[in-house]
Amino acid sequence: MTTPTNQPLAGLKVVDLTQIYQGPYAAFLMASAGADVVKVEPPGGERMRGAGGERTPMAFAMLNSNKRSLTLNLKTEQGQELLRKLVMQADVLLENYAPGTLDKLGLGWDTLHQLNPKLVYVSGTGYGLTGEDSDLLAMDHTIQAASGVMGCTGDPDQPPSRAGGAPCDIMGGIHMYAGAMSALVGRGINGKGTRVEVSMLESMYFTMCSEFTAYYAAGGELPARNSARSPSGVCPYGRYRCKDGWLAIISVAETHWHNIAKTIGRNDLLDNPDYANSARRLRREPEVNAAIEAWTSKQTKDEAYAALRMARVPVAPIRTIDEVQELPHLHERGMLHRMTHPDLGDIILPSSPIRFSDYDTASVRLFPQPGEHNVEVLNEWLTLSDTDVIDLQTQGVL
């Protein structure tokens, strides 16, 4: 390990049994903050590795930087025994299997907690470990539906729509990480381990704050889905067509509206009482938006963005992901890194969105091959010799 030691989690050992997006994001954040994260994979490697067809999917590369890989066949008794030995050395175990899966393998919380009372055991699920829906199969897509996010996304008279990305997976993952850290703080004070439980469904609840405000304010009437309108009723608000793309604008304060009107050359609207506050403008929303678009549609999104930004209006170009990964701001800040991978070629990899002023920032290390660190990890953690590891490999345990 060449991780700098001046990192907040340096010295902590993590057994990472997770897969796909949710759990691996939690483990990635730990690795990025300096913990020794050992990704335990079945001998062929985590199934996400093969999900991109012939090449490793970019998502796998993004989510598995800075980890070490140990292959372990948990269907063998020896594999289970090795895992228990690793757990006895560990501070944190992360898992996002279906509820009950690890219990069946003799690797459940009750067993491992007895072996290591200081262990923080983190379970990430779709619906939680308890409750009538806990056995449901969960994917980001279905959690978007079950949690209400999909019902809030889309346009009037159109079907509910998927929000772009996999917000439920990543929201579940960051809550797993946050729960693990909270439990470590508690362990520092109380000296005991705990099981941490997070569900994707519950992790999404607070994202619908504005919709709940609108719903209660309307005395229990549901706000209509409207992707071009603010759930809190501010105006102007929306997306505006430019010559070569789109711009998002929101006017939260009256000064924003004043600055928009001046920038688009419509000072006349500032003297018009029909446009004197957000509520009145909302009644003339089509006119407000038409006035703005009459101006944006004659410019490129960069030009319109620059002018409105200069006028201190909350504005942003609606970016495509290729524009996001090339954004100078994100490279300048050290969030994104240009790397070359033997298989994937030139790629841009993100680092952790969490920064610490008084610790070193980990550089991004490319994701490991399955079992790449078998010798290293079993030697460091369990003092097994090279020959021991070769024997285990021959027996199909690794």
Next chain:
Amino acid sequence: MTTPTNQPLAGLKVVDLTQIYQGPYAAFLMASAGADVVKVEPPGGERMRGAGGERTPMAFAMLNSNKRSLTLNLKTEQGQELLRKLVMQADVLLENYAPGTLDKLGLGWDTLHQLNPKLVYVSGTGYGLTGEDSDLLAMDHTIQAASGVMGCTGDPDQPPSRAGGAPCDIMGGIHMYAGAMSALVGRGINGKGTRVEVSMLESMYFTMCSEFTAYYAAGGELPARNSARSPSGVCPYGRYRCKDGWLAIISVAETHWHNIAKTIGRNDLLDNPDYANSARRLRREPEVNAAIEAWTSKQTKDEAYAALRMARVPVAPIRTIDEVQELPHLHERGMLHRMTHPDLGDIILPSSPIRFSDYDTASVRLFPQPGEHNVEVLNEWLTLSDTDVIDLQTQGVL
């Protein structure tokens, strides 16, 4: 304070200078895990309180449970001095002002770190504290645009769309909380405080994993926005109309497809080589979806959901937020609580999505009135007398 002491963060003191959604979510999670969170508000109260018109917005109620409120006029020197004294007693300070705001008040990281070298000072911003875009005004709406989320949401030949909810605010907030906890873990090991920095923009990057996978797999071609289609190309995938609403279905494994076909009474498709795997079905996506909808459209969403759930298919009803807040599963699990507030009436309040097996769960306490705990907090934290507090109030400091 009547918080149970068997909580992971019991004994920790938090000065919470945050407003709107992002920072308050971080502070809420701390309060829910047992920390003593003092919400410092300007004398009239945080501006979100008034954002709902005549009544407190539901979002404010959701995000400010379990905190105590202290009013403090930070525009006065005495107010600033009191804040510095509070910080000398605190473990964590949370803020989500525009970069530089607190520095101008003599309450920046450099000053407070000198006064309390063990302080964890957490700054949440839209774009970060550094970099060419750090001065941009940020709202969830514009960060959705800038981060790429909006560009991934919507349908082909339609404008990019806002994802429902305020995912960027909440994602920023949970990363602030996670960063604070990581810094406290580091403090436990290294004995030093640190500044933690989180931006909403960077917090959203990993949600677009699937889109990045598709983009790289296609050799740099952007995946089309399509809210009814999987970015990873699995089929069946989508939303299906029922008699009274919509259902979301995703088929990740071949067994899911088999079980769907059997449930909808289309065993014939299982013998048809054109439907033999996900890639082939994708070529006949309209036929696949029509076959499923021919079945769902004759049932209520509850009926269709029950049948597909029984068949172990990843399925969920597309819920509206009123259905979500009444979901028995979430009440049974203790995530949601029916409460009565003198002003808001009967409301349903969420608790923290993070649970700990070996600690007590905090009950949900209704959000405080502005300055409700002025006497209590200044007495406990700074040993000021009741008379001192009345004097400060008279002088306009509180």
